[in-house]
Amino acid sequence: MAETRFMGKVFTRALKTCQHIFQLFVYFTVSPFLYRLASNFIQSCPTGTTRRDAKMALPNEGTMLQYWPKSCCHTVHVMENTAEAISIREIIDREWIRTAFHPLVSIKRKALFGVEALTRCTAPGEDIPPQELFRMADEQGCLLELDRLCRRKALEAFAPVHTQNRGLILSLNVDGHAIDADIARSGHLLHMVKEHGVNPNNVLIEIVESRARDTDALEDFVNSYRKNGFLIALDDVGVGHSNLDRIPLLRPDVLKLDRSLVAGVDLHMTRLEVVKSFVQMASRLGSLALAEGVERQEDILRLLEIGVDVFQGFYFGAPAAQMPDAETMSDRIDYLAQKFRTNATTRFATQKALYARYDSLVLSLCDQLATLGPTGLDHALTGFIDQWEQIECLYVLNAKGVQISGTVCNPARLRKRKRFIYEPAHVGADHSLKEYYLPLRAGLQKFTTQPYISLASGNRCITISAAYKDRDNRSCILCADIDYQHER
Ligand SMILES: [Ca+2]
DSSP states (O other), X not given: OHHHHXXXXXXXXXXXXXXXXXXXXXXXXXXXXXXXXXXXXEEEOOTTOOHHHHHHHOOOTTOEEEEOOTTOOEEEEOOSOHHHHSOHHHHHHHTOEEEEEEEEEETTTTEEEEEEEEEEEEETTEEEOHHHHHHHHHHTTOHHHHHHHHHHHHHHHHHHHHHHOTTOEEXXXXXXXXXXXXXXXXXXXXXXXXXXXXXGGGEEEEEOGGGOSOHHHHHHHHHHHHHTTOEEEEEEETSTTOOTTHHHHHOOSEEEEOHHHHTTTTTOHHHHHHHHHHHHHHHHHTOEEEEOSOOOHHHHHHHHXXXXXXXXXXXXXXXXXXXXXXXXXXXXXXXXXXXXXHHHHHHHHHHHHHHHHHHHHHHHHHHHHTTOOSTTHHHHHHHHHHHOTTEEEEEEEETTSBBOSOOEEOGGGSOSTTTTTOOOOOTTOBOTTSTTTHHHHTXXXXXXXXXXXXXXXXXXXXXXXXXXXXXXXXXXXXXXEEEOTTOO
């Protein structure tokens, strides 16, 4: 009996060993074959590639795609190259188009200003990105047809909202590329808007003017729709090949500043200055500056400071089929408004204290200069600048705005690298048209400029100019350029 049990154990062990040997054989012979077979179907995309990018990049039928959105790895199976398999004709005929609304928010009005209608295409089993959709339409010569379908879908979705809230703006994209003389006079959009019971005053037409081939037709189009009560926006301002000369020609009601311009304004002073110049231009032209693609609270607060009021971007939510949730929106707006108020109050208080300190410093320098005649000015200015490190440059003008001292600069603040561009002015330089001279000529005793880039140093500074009489009772003006690099 014991012998039989022993033989049974030996047999079982021998069987298991054979099994292991067989498994190893399969692993070393069949696996490389299977791997080679699989690699014909698997292609890897770089880290960070999205599913959509991957599909666009590798659309061979039957291809397995691996992609890694952020940290997790997914594998999808592309049954076919959808973009090729589904024709744009079919998309248009079957109206596989829907609208997603992206909120436009006004912080100062504490309200939703309107929504931009964005096109989404859901063909069976596949989303086709808008740029791909419009590329296909352009190639097949049905761009206008697609454009009109998208607008009709947007109006259908917006019409019920409009009956409930007559104040909301619907922003519609019109492809500048599709505008020619016939379109400009067709009045198609006007009819469509009326057909859906929407007031043209509530419709903002967004045009990417850089795509327009025919400037005359574009101008006709804009004038004709404006006459009928529509609002006009220039889209993607500040990006690519936008033609600034078309801004005064089209006199847009809204300038949509592109995300590439506004993202990071809080971090990059030069970008902020460029945006500021667009905002100032918009305000001088009577247009509203709207910042697109805002995602960071800090950017929004900085843009509010420089006069932007209406915002669009993921900070306020992603485009969605439903209208934005009023409660979430008002929570965000209230939070930003509160933050903006607190920041502005603190900033003004700090600025006031800072300016008061600089003012008393400049006035005390004037008192000391008043004891001098025309000689010895440079020596006295050098003595001051050594004591006050915030002062970049000091110089004295006569009553006509002509410089009568040298420009005495703080050597630590001059940029060596840019000295060929920025150079301190010399004795005899004419400052009579400068912002810091004219108010004193008009009778003011003291003036402080807005921050600007100094021609003497290339740094951001303010200039305080103050009038005084010298020892011989001649009228003089002391100008002090003061560092403003780190002030807001
Ligand atoms: Ca747009």
